[in-house]
Amino acid sequence: MIRLLALLFSLAVLSACAAGHGENGPPRGSEAQIAQLAQSLRALDPQVDPSEAARAARISYEYSHTLAIAYQITDAPLVHNAKVNRGEKPRGLCRHWAEDMEARLNQEGFKTLEVHRAIANANKRFLIEHSSAVISARGDSMEQGIVVDPWRMGGVLFWSRVPEDPKYPWRRRFDVQREKGLVRYALPGEMQG
Template structure:
């Protein structure tokens, strides 16, 4: 009985620690500066707006997704139907969609997937913001899933935890693999 009570209390404490802290204006300004540094033709107002939205929308989504646990535990709850959303691809899709609504003239959004070819790790999706016309490899990773509703960002080359591949490349490879499996037998 006492062990069950201690276990329940420990889970409550750990769960309450997983709630995303609110972002600070200093963090927003650091991200805006990183986005401005993507190139001399980046509109400073667009960089500031993208950073503000990335942080504010991450906070909003953390509430909507009902984030109370670390990412992998939350994933299990989403997959069991206990939470509405919050898988990494949900975060990436929603952040990308929200930032695309701004119709930036000097910035562009990309999607990427890591671990797609690693059978020992789960796929991980993210959104990346770059200078208009540049590839995702020249951009900044925006990853709110990694720390459970706390926006993690870094220039893609500095994100040594993941080997990011363009989402469309991964999906095309999977489509071709699946298509190949569906081919009728034409042998003798």
């Protein structure tokens, strides 16, 4: 009963904090924000192509906005999740954002960047599991990359170096799925995450 009350209180607080985006979705990333993410992607490794970093940054911001409109985001993330789970909204769970962002970034065929999937709070009893996409320099681990997370702010892109994310302790999706018994072996490329 206490957990239910805590959850309801959290939902009420989060819904009060949510900006109603409406038909036009959340604010788009500014040129300065896109440039800052591009610079951080370039800083991952000297071999990162500046044009790829710029393209990945722009896609991360613009696709977050596009998905927010497609998912009909008008509430805080947890409120929207409840609506998706009740069938009132088409998509918008964190795993949807992560799947769609990963797929969109992978369409670019980056040569010097790599896209990973990460999961946080997988084994936490009182915390909700969360998924996101991560961009790293080609050949680097997910832990060395930058998380691009449009879910946590309802379509407004949050990004951070993985180890510096103030909210989530990210882990490779493959490791989490293996621990849950969802995968027994890896196909080439899946071990990286």
